Amino acid sequence: MNKYLTGAFAFALLLSTSLSFTSCKDEDEVTQTPEQVETKIEAYVSGRVMEMGKPLADVTVAAGEITSTTDSEGNYTLAIGSAGDVTVTASKDGYVAASSQVTVAESEVLSLDFELTQQNESVTLSPDAELALEEKRDEFTTLFFQPQSVTAATEVSITEYITRAEKDNMGALSVIYCTPDGQQFEQPVKIQVVRNTSSDLYFANMKHYVEENGTWKVESDMTVDPETGDYVGELDHFSNHAFGVEAQWGAKTATTEDGASQEFDNRGKLDAVKVPLTVESKNGWEVDGDLASIIRAALSGVSEADATELASELNRMIRNAKGCESSVSTQQVKLNEISISGDTKATVAVQHKISTSSMTVSVMFKGQPVSISVPVKVYNGVSMKVSYEYGSLTPEHSGGNIG
Known part of the structure; x- marks a missing residue:
């Protein structure tokens, strides 16, 4: 009888130990879940401050309490954070200050140039x-x-000085x-x-x-x-x-150009990481075409001298609508670090935002009123979209993509 009891006791002990090991194994698997974080890109404003076509350094650019100082290339970046309307002001001792009210969005860099x-x-x-x-x-x-x-x-x-009066026609x-x-x-x-x-x-x-x-x-x-x-x-x-x-401004036509995407591969690792993010943004505006040719097409028989002078005057009008002289440049915009979840590959796709609209004014040519429309292309900054790919440590997402 004792023999049977001893055998039963040994079997029960073995079963209990097996269940205990299984339970520990299950608990270990639960603790191996990759760390999950939000990959958030804030709203930014960036651009250049110029003086007579040359970069202007040491300019204070501010949106409320958020400030930046232009570098030797006249570049600045403001990390606004949340979406909304903000007033951005550029100022420097001895210069006429300039300001503009803009609307910013998350995951975007809004381009805003100034001329002081x-x-x-x-x-x-x-x-x-x-x-x-x-x-x-x-x-x-x-x-x-x-x-x-x-x-x-x-x-x-x-x-x-140069104003920004497009909204006032x-x-x-x-x-x-x-x-x-x-x-x-x-x-x-x-x-x-x-x-x-x-x-x-x-x-x-x-x-x-x-x-x-x-x-x-x-x-x-x-x-x-x-x-x-x-x-x-x-x-x-x-x-x-x-x-x-x-000056009447027509409706804007919006287009995009693909920029350089960036990949951050954190697959195979449980811990989330923070990584730096820098994007290239286009700034400025340009006439969409040859302005002198646009004038000659509208004013049949106009002299070369008049076409040249009128082109200069129309350029002045556009600069006082857009707030800066005509130029297009690229800027490397350094953003705040972004977070990448464990066992995740994040791809940041970048698109340059462009809008085109026409300024229409009336002139008197040989005694007759004539309307001239000038198409203007503006580079408004970049928008970013993050997509994800998951590794083998995340079975429910392994091999999948989420846009």
């Missing part, structure tokens, strides 16, 4: 003297002050920043804006605009001086002033 202008020095406007005050950047606009314009000696300055030939802001004048101040085309070709509906709370509004009409051929008007106070015509 160094502020001109002030000159003294005396009560008993005339003064011709010319902006020095482009020598395009001059203000003429009469005697008794001020009641006491006043330091005044004007500086040509303004095609500005010239935009000036004036100091002291808000200064009232006792006598009308004459505005003179250079016209370089012949008597056959000019803008018939030139306007004087004033900026109010970030929006450009028509202040008064301007005319063509019969003696000089220049555009003339009047102002009675200092603010931000612009001189141009109505």
Whole structure:
């Protein structure tokens, strides 16, 4: 009897030990699950800050409390984080600041270039003297002050700068920043804006605009001086002033170009990792075609001299819509590190975002009104999409892909 009991006890002990080993094995398998994390790419703004076609270093670019300083190539990057509307401002001591409100999205780098202008020095406007005050950047606009314009000696300055007025449908030939802001004048101040085309070709509906709370509004009409051929008007106070015509922008056509994709292979490893991510972004804008040819097609018989000068003036209008001079460049944008789950291969596909729309303005050519439309291609940055491939440590996903 004891013999049978001893055998049964040994069998029970063996069974218990086997079950214990199996249980431990199951527990070990559970603990081998690859670490799972979210691969998140934030919203960014990047671009260049230029001065007269050259990179401008040490510019502070800010969106609220998020700031960046331009490098020797004029490049900056702002890690905005979440999607939404932000106001981006570029500023540097001694320069006229520039700003733009933009909408950013996650997994995108929005391209935003700026052009800054160094502020001109002030000159003294005396009560008993005339003064011709010319902006020095482009020598395009001059203000003429009469005697008794001020009641006491006043330091005044004007500086040509580049605005971003596409939303206001303004095609500005010239935009000036004036100091002291808000200064009232006792006598009308004459505005003179250079016209370089012949008597056959000019803008018939030139306007004087004033900026109010970030929006450009028509202040008064301007005319063509019969003696000089220049555009003339009047102002009675200092603010931000612009001189141009109505410019209608058509609907945007969006396209994309494939950029260089990047792969991060963490298969065969249980732990998640963080990896650096740098993408190449295109910045800037360009006329989609030869501008002089577009003008010649619209204005049959136009002289080469007039076609060249009008092309220059239309370029000025586009730059004052887009906020920078015409140029296209590439920038290596260093983003924050991204997380890759264990046993996962992540591929980041990059697409360059491009939009094309046309600016339409009216000119008088040989006594007849003619509309000219100029197609403009803008490089808006890049969008990114992450796809995944899983390794053998993740049986339920092994060999599969998730976009």
